Amino acid sequence: MLTLLKGGKIVDPTRKLSSVSGDLFMRDGWIVEGPNPGERIDEEIDITGRIVMAGAIDMHTHIGGGKVNIARNMLPEDHRFDPVHRAGLCRSGCGHAAPSTLTTGYRYAAMGYTAGFEPAMLPVNARQAHLEMGDTPIIDKGAYVMLGSDDFLLRLMREGASQERINDYVGFTIASSQALGLKVVNPGGISDFKFNRRALDLDEAHSHYNVTARQIVYTLARALHELKVPHPLHIHASNLGVPGNFQTTLDTITGAEGFPIHLTHIQFHSYGTEGDRKFSSEAAKIAEAINNNPHVSADVGQIMFGQTVTCSGDSMTQHRNAGFGSPKKSVIMDIECDAGCGVVPFKYKDKNFVNALQWAVGLEIFLRVEDPWRIFLTTDHPNGAPFTSYPHLIRLLMDKTFRNDALSRINPDAAAMSTLDSIDREYTLDEIAIMTRSAPAKILGLKDCGHLGPGARADVVVYKEDSDPEKMFTAPEYVFKNGTMVAKNGDIVAVTWGDVHVVKPQFDRSIEKPLGEYFDRHLTQKLGNFKISDDEIRDITNGGGLRVHACERDGRTV
Amino acid sequence: MSALILTLKQLPLGRLDLSPLMPALVSGDISELAALPLQIATQKIPLGELFSVSGSDASQIVLQGDLSRVDGIGAAMQSGSLNVEGNVGAYLGTGLLGGEIHVQGDVGHFAGVAMRKGTIRIKGNAGDYLGGILPGAMQGMAGGQIIVLGDVGERCGDRMRRGAILIGGKVGDYAGSRMLAGTIAAFGGAGKHAGYGMRRGTLMIRGEIHLDATFADCGEHILPITNLLFRSWVKLGSPFGDAAGKSSPVHRFMGDRGADGKGEILLFK
Missing domain, CATH: 2.160.20.60 (Glutamate synthase, alpha subunit, C-terminal domain)
Structure with missing residues (x-):
């Protein structure tokens, strides 16, 4: 089946197309150059004057895994005011901060997102995470598996195991949990929390394994580089949310010693200790560091005011924040010595000094990082805000007047501490397309996503241009997923099932011998059951496919 | 003004959720009440199909049936x-x-x-x-x-x-x-x-x-x-x-x- 989207204005930064009028052909789920000689066009949709982009990619969104389920269970009062009834093709569910799997898929698709990546999948919990993601309709999924506070790695490092051995373990973990990348959360800190440590700095040694966070970051960043996994180490740095943590963040950048890294929800890691309240914005320093280090990328983790729920693997931080929970409840737990989990509901208030400054810090980072290819639009859903606030965030970035209006309404002390009003930058449509499409696809190594060139998956979004970007990005006119029209003006018109994106790095299988013994001795399942096969993934994705991306990477940049 | 009277005409199988009524009366116009979608079992039905509406004073409401x-x-x-x-x-x-x-x-x-x-x-x-x-x-x-x-x-x-x-x-x-x-x-x-x-x-x-x-x-x-x-x-x-x-x-x-x-x-x- 050949579909023609006629006369749209194509915005495709990957191919350096900026609102270029042209036709787009889709055949059987793929974008093609044009019809073969004599081929008939089955369907023609006139989109003259509309903006056409590839499907958006959310490269950091908590949509699966145990902690999200805890968050779902924990907040009936939040779901109650956003009930999702069965309607048309869509099944019922729950909404707002931690929507059910089905609602997550529908809402992402209706907003023009065609892929979302779960950033914190615990190896031992990977099957559950894949099952949940498999139950998330329409969008493509994938996950970064979490290491860095797990007993086996820390033992290896304590024993002084070779980098090759650690690479094998990392490769094994990525391959057997069917992940797309690797994440480290509060390196070593989640583990040290269980040894009664309540804060762990980058250069402090773990009280049991005698390994520092810096060593963990370096070792894992190097492992991914040597395994040629496209996505660099996804780092949730130490000291999240602690005033003065910008220094830890800067040290983490140098700690990687030139190996590519991705700093996630960097907004939470950019705080200083200036001012009367010993809490200030160091966004400028962080942005400068990102600008000066081409091997570093970051997603922002912008906060938005209102009720949400924070769910993180960082049980150390979540334990510290549990008292601020609103409503006052929390879950802090250990997951089989693999890592931790902390869920704390949270209400960000615009009149609260700290929250208001967090909001400004995030926007400052967005606007001060010059290269949109290395900064990503996220709210760390649902930690900073639910993903449904993205259109509002896009407007804040694209419209200075709107942004300054919002700034004038937040806590005045926080507004005074921020330099946001002095920044004139307004994101262009091209830059938004880069940070939500082209750049995530590039940094994740998804060659057939995030652009509209021939050979790409036909994930296409057609927007009606509007002077209000929030309106424009809330409900695109058409959304195509793998060539099927799935949403029209914000309504779901077809429910399809997206693919699972994975990488399969090469490693020495002999690591399975010591691992097998370790599993038998210490863990609750056998190594054979731990591994998730390709067939199993295909079984649980409701008909979506498994897309394996090549492990290849350019050289070290520094 | 006379009291707003809603009389249930007929109710299909399943339970009807009437909770949107009061918020709709606060924010909306009474003339649009008949169009208010109500959830019953798996379907949404406008209020006007289930209730006959008379009167206009939303500060005194009577429900019958x-x-x-x-x-x-x-x-x-x-x-x-x-x-x-x-x-x-x-x-x-x-x-x-x-x-x-x-x-x-x-x-x-x-x-x-x-x-x-x-x-x-x-x-x-x-x-x-x-x-x-x-x-x-x-x-x-x-x-x-x-x-x-x-x-x-x-x-x-x-x-x-x-x-x-x-x-x-x-x-x-x-x-x-x-x-x-x-x-x-x-x-x-x-x-x-x-x-x-x-x-x-x-x-x-x-x-x-x-x-x-x-x-x-x-x-x-x-x-x-x-x-x-x-x-x-x-x-x-x-x-x-x-x-x-x-x-x-x-x-x-x-x-x-x-x-x-x-x-x-x-x-x-």
């Missing part, structure tokens, strides 16, 4: 009065913020849950979780008054935080369970495990009661506050006014000592 399968009547109501001439389903007056609801018949489970203010008067009986808590929330009823002439089901006032529930008949098992504060008075006795897990608050019971071992007998007292309370209930008529004027002692029990233990059960005559 067999409403025993209609849930969420008067939910989030802010002011005015709502009269129901018959039995109603579950979740009557959920999250009530003000005004008065009168029900001539019986009400289902979860009536007055999470209400904040206002009054609910029920001529018949009420189901479980009257003035209780919505699933998963931290607090139940947090203000206002519920007056029931008949009997009440189990878990009445579950996690109640403030306000008063007056019951002419018998209150079921687990009355005032996990209560945080507030007052529940039953004039026809209580079931088993009254005050189970209550932290603070007052249960006043006349008639038969089975007390758990976690309640401590504090003896008989003449408490001025009870006399003031009884006198304030005279205007509610029988049986609520019956105890007024007698300075007879109340028998006080403190508990639940399995929880905070600052609650009290007062037995009166």
